[in-house]
Amino acid sequence: MSYIFYGAAFLFLIISWFRDKQKTFLAIQKAWRAFENILPQFLGVLVFTGMILAATSPETISRIIGARSGWLGTVGAALVGSLTLIPGFVAFPMAALLLQNGAGYMQIGAFVSTLMMVGVVTYPVEKMYFGTRATLIRNGAAFLFSFLVAYVIGWVHTL
Amino acid sequence: MKNLILRYKFFLVMIALWVGVYFFKTDLALRSINITLSSIKEMLLVIPPIFLLLGLFDVWVPRQTMIRFMGEGSGIVGILLSFLGGAMAAGPLYGAFPVAAVFLKKSASLRNVFIFIGAWSTLKIPMFLFELQSLGVRFAVTRLALNIPGILVISWVLDSVLSDQDKEEIYRKASNLGKN
Numbered sequence: 001m002s003y004i005f006y007g008a009a010f011l012f013l014i015i016s017w018f019r020d021k022q023k024t025f026l027a028i029q030k031a032w033r034a035f036e037n038i039l040p041q042f043l044g045v046l047v048f049t050g051m052i053l054a055a056t057s058p059e060t061i062s063r064i065i066g067a068r069s070g071w072l073g074t075v076g077a078a079l080v081g082s083l084t085l086i087p088g089f090v091a092f093p094m095a096a097l098l099l100q101n102g103a104g105y106m107q108i109g110a111f112v113s114t115l116m117m118v119g120v121v122t123y124p125v126e127k128m129y130f131g132t133r134a135t136l137i138r139n140g141a142a143f144l145f146s147f148l149v150a151y152v153i154g155w156v157h158t159l
Numbered sequence: 160m161k162n163l164i165l166r167y168k169f170f171l172v173m174i175a176l177w178v179g180v181y182f183f184k185t186d187l188a189l190r191s192i193n194i195t196l197s198s199i200k201e202m203l204l205v206i207p208p209i210f211l212l213l214g215l216f217d218v219w220v221p222r223q224t225m226i227r228f229m230g231e232g233s234g235i236v237g238i239l240l241s242f243l244g245g246a247m248a249a250g251p252l253y254g255a256f257p258v259a260a261v262f263l264k265k266s267a268s269l270r271n272v273f274i275f276i277g278a279w280s281t282l283k284i285p286m287f288l289f290e291l292q293s294l295g296v297r298f299a300v301t302r303l304a305l306n307i308p309g310i311l312v313i314s315w316v317l318d319s320v321l322s323d324q325d326k327e328e329i330y331r332k333a334s335n336l337g338k339n
Contacts, residue, residue, distance in 0.1 A: 004249070005205065005208035005209060005212070005249070005250075006208045008208065008212060009207075009208035009211040009212050009215075012212065012215050013211065013215065016215055016218075016219065023218045024215075024218075026214075026218055027211070027214035027215045027217065027218040027219075028211070028214055029214070030213075030214040030217050030218065031210040031211045031213060031214030031215075032210075032214075033336075034210055034213065034214070034257060034260075034336050035206065035207070035210045037336055038257065038336075040166050040167045040168075040169060040170050041169060041170075042202060042206075042253070043167075043170045043173075043199075044169040044170040044172070044173045045253075046195050046199055046202065047170070047173040047174065047176075047177055047191075047195050048173050048176070049194070049195070049198055050191035050192065050193075050194040050195030050196075050198065051176070051177060051180060051187070051188070051191040053191070053194045054187050054188075054190040054191035054194055055187060055191075085198075085251070087201070087251065088283075088286045088289060088290070089289060092289055092290055092292075092293035092294060093293050095293065095294060096293040096294055099294070105298070108294070108298075109298070109302070112290075112294070112302070113281070113302065116252075116280050116286075117277070117280045117281050119252055119253075122252065122253050124169055125253050125256060126253075126256060128256075128332070129256040129257070129259065129260050129329075129332060129333070129336075130256075130259075130329055130332075131325060131328050131329055131332065133321065133325050134317060134321055134325060134329060137316070137317055137320055137321070138273070138276070138313065138317060141313045141316055141317070142277075142280075142313060145309045145312075145313060148305065148309070149301075149302060149305050149306075149309070152301055152305055153298060153301050153302065156297055156301050157297060157298075
């Protein structure tokens with residue numbers, strides 16, 4: 001998937017270069033500055049994420065989400081989803097495995113939804129772009145919304 | 160030099176935290192290095208082309224075009240484009256923020272930018288297909304059906320709750336990102 005981005009970036013760079021060399025140079029310069037601007041935050045977040053993920057192995061996650069049912073389990077699942085930063089390609093099979101091992105649909109719904117929408121560890125990066133208030137409100141609203149998603153997902157699986 | 164330390168303050172604090180963890184839980188600290196390195200690799204796969212595309216976008220796309228398609232008066236077209244833009248993305252959510260910043264710099268409306276962020280976070284089409292496969296039709300379709308109105312409501316909440324001052328600050332941050 002990422003190769004598409006690289007391909008597109010090179011293609012457009014070449015087109016741009018032929019149309020206007022000066023503008024292309026400016027574009028690369030802007031790209032570099034924007035990247036360099038956010039790099040410190042990125043690096044900090046990645047070190048922190050590494051530690052969080054090392055501390056929360058699949059076994060730990062399944063212990064939190066798998067064992068407890070009901071709303072307590074759902075809150076736990078939502079917290080785990082908010083705190084971790086796992087790519088979907090890892091998270092979905094993991095969630096499927098948790099379901100097979102007895103986790104409830106409501107808990108998995110909360111986990112998947114917060115995993116996608118809420119980013120506690122990426123807070124420093126988001127804050128750089130949107131400021132404290134917008135970042136807190138967006139994540140808070142997404143966190144609450146995930147409970148609605150969890151409830152409905154639990155409900156449709158009882159039908 | 161002092162400026163550099165200030166900018167990397169958060170990173171340095173995290174390194175210090177890691178050193179602390181190393182003393183108390185060495186195996187955990189060592190395992191976390193592997194995870195961090197693989198995240199850095201993932202970041203390097205996704206982020207540089209996004210920033211290059213954004214640089215080109217910034218230089219070539221006129222503000223007027225952005226205002227027409229995603230600005231304050233863009234209406235339903237703007238909403239649809241924001242949903243589609245986010246849904247067609249790939250990569251982790253942190254990739255969406257610099258894109259959003261360039262959109263804001265070109266005067267896209269804040270509500271549309273939040274719709275874009277929401278769609279990127281949870282409506283990505285490749286992810287949806289994968290979710291369908293691993294967790295089943297019921298699960299994936301229910302989430303999709305809830306997420307569309309959910310994203311609209313969250314964007315609306317953000318747009319109404321943030322003060323004019325907050326909004327100005329967000330636009331100011333966005334237009335300063337390409338400068339040093």
